[in-house]
Amino acid sequence: MPKLWNETIDAHRAAVREAILEATVALVAEHGALSVTMSQVAQQAGIGRATLYKYFPDVESILIAWHDGQLAGHLEHLTRVTASGGDAGQQLEATLEVHAMMTHEHHGPPWAAIVHGGDARHRQDAFIQDALRSAASSGAIRNDMTPEELANYCLHALAAAANLPSKAAVRRLVQLTLDGLRPKP
Known part of the structure; x- marks a missing residue:
């Protein structure tokens, strides 16, 4: 034994x-x-x-399990940040900033993109969509698009954080992304 x-x-x-x-x-x-x-x-x-x-x-299953564990940790961190208070707009901003900083600091190895799909991506999308839905309901962001469309916009825009040179640049990217979410005048 x-x-x-x-x-x-x-x-x-x-x-x-x-x-x-x-x-x-x-x-x-x-x-x-x-x-x-x-x-x-x-x-x-x-x-x-x-x-x-x-x-x-197989190896692919191992990589998916590793990636799911990484994402679960990121989502727990996002949950703690958004639970710390503030109105829906502030919570959305904090959520997007944390997501962008994680992308900047831990964008992962090139093969991570292979396993970043399915359930892992769905959970990430759902988290961002919930934050967007709350912010739209409060009037903090536009409500003429679905949370799914806005989440897609945010996640693609914030993916650029992986290639930015500094945290200050990441914060500017988050502000630019938020500007695109503001209600139309």
Whole structure:
């Protein structure tokens, strides 16, 4: 029987899962997403291939799980920021600024775009749409477009934060994005 890494089965499983995620991200960063095999992941994580397959069917699934974990952390941070108070317009501004700063600071490796779709993108869109819906209801932003359209605008505009040279430039980008959301005179 293999030695448990932790005192409880649940803690052991969580530690093995984390080791798999870390090993995969390191290998993909070094070799590229298309070059990594499950055998390499198992070896890097210090587990057998059979154990690895109990957790994930393929490298893509591991990367998706890693990305979902990253996004969950970002969404928790956004939730804390928006729950800190202020009116709907201030909460929207804080939400967009946090999102833009995260994009600027942690835009991730090039392969992250491969897994940034589906449920992860849907949760991000829903969060931004809720903030936009509240701001539109309060009159802080325009209401002649759907929250879905406005969220699409915001997320695409703020994606530019990944290439900006400073936090000051990111803040200016957020203000420019907010200017596009202002109600028509």
